[in-house]
Amino acid sequence: MADEKCNVVEFKVQGQICQGTLGESLLSALRRHGFEVPSLCFHEAVSSYGACRLCLVEVKKGRRSKLTTSCNYPVQEGLEVQLDTDEVVRHRRIVLQLLLAAAPAAKAVRDLAARYGIEETPFVPRPEEDCIQCGLCIRICEAVGVNALGFAGRGVSKHATTPYEETSAACVGCGACADVCPTGCVKVVDADGFRTIERWHLKVPLTLCKTCGRGFAPEVHLTRMAGQAKLEIAHLANCPKCRGRAFAAEFRLP
Numbered sequence: 001m002a003d004e005k006c007n008v009v010e011f012k013v014q015g016q017i018c019q020g021t022l023g024e025s026l027l028s029a030l031r032r033h034g035f036e037v038p039s040l041c042f043h044e045a046v047s048s049y050g051a052c053r054l055c056l057v058e059v060k061k062g063r064r065s066k067l068t069t070s071c072n073y074p075v076q077e078g079l080e081v082q083l084d085t086d087e088v089v090r091h092r093r094i095v096l097q098l099l100l101a102a103a104p105a106a107k108a109v110r111d112l113a114a115r116y117g118i119e120e121t122p123f124v125p126r127p128e129e130d131c132i133q134c135g136l137c138i139r140i141c142e143a144v145g146v147n148a149l150g151f152a153g154r155g156v157s158k159h160a161t162t163p164y165e166e167t168s169a170a171c172v173g174c175g176a177c178a179d180v181c182p183t184g185c186v187k188v189v190d191a192d193g194f195r196t197i198e199r200w201h202l203k204v205p206l207t208l209c210k211t212c213g214r215g216f217a218p219e220v221h222l223t224r225m226a227g228q229a230k231l232e233i234a235h236l237a238n239c240p241k242c243r244g245r246a247f248a249a250e251f252r253l254p
């Protein structure tokens with residue numbers, strides 16, 4: 001029975017009774033209960049987009065059952081979920097063949113495909129491509145309030161990029177896009193006093209840590225953070241490592 005007070009719902013996964021919260025995605029609830037479901041485009045920090053199609057499961061409500069992606073399917077009272085049925089695995093294998101053609105250079109895709117015994121694809125591959133166009137970089141950029149990225153092109157030409165494929169004035173080089181990228185195709189390089197994100201045509205100067213002298217974050221990013229937190233920029237003059245050391249020193253026993 002659904003608990004009205006705390007919005008808890010009960011559902012079954014392969015016969016096992018599980019609990020979820022109203023509004024929670026089925027994938028989150030499954031993982032919380034220790035079930036393994038593959039995914040590439042899901043991240044708790046942003047809304048689900050259902051791009052990679054790997055998180056397929058079979059759900060049954062009443063007498064009707066269907067295959068669905070679990071990342072954008074809400075948990076519901078009385079739902080019955082099956083994970084790796086023949087039908088789920090058959091569809092997931094086709095999805096993996098498509099992903100292998102879309103991004104053959106992505107190790108995460110190749111590894112996942114290998115787990116399902118797939119090493120070749122019947123679809124036309126795009127050699128050298130390592131992006132699966134899941135849009136996670138775009139969604140996290142939106143979530144941090146920067147909005148420097150979007151999709152351009154259509155069909156097989158669709159790709160995540162900056163407006164007009166040029167350096168975006170909005171991009172602060174925070175690197176959140178690289179942190180969440182499931183294939184590692186967004187690369188952040190800090191060298192010679194600059195942060196470079198080649199995929200977004202970005203090269204911005206790094207601020208040097210006041211204590212150790214190491215370049216640690218783009219100046220534009222620190223200025224934005226200081227503005228948002230209503231802090232003097234001087235409070236962000238040290239790199240996280242030196243800040244941690246200074247903090248620990250304050251609490252050191254005499």
Ligand code: FES
Pocket residue numbers: 038039040041042049050051052053054055069070071072
């Ligand atoms: S994680 Fe659900 S579609 Fe990618």
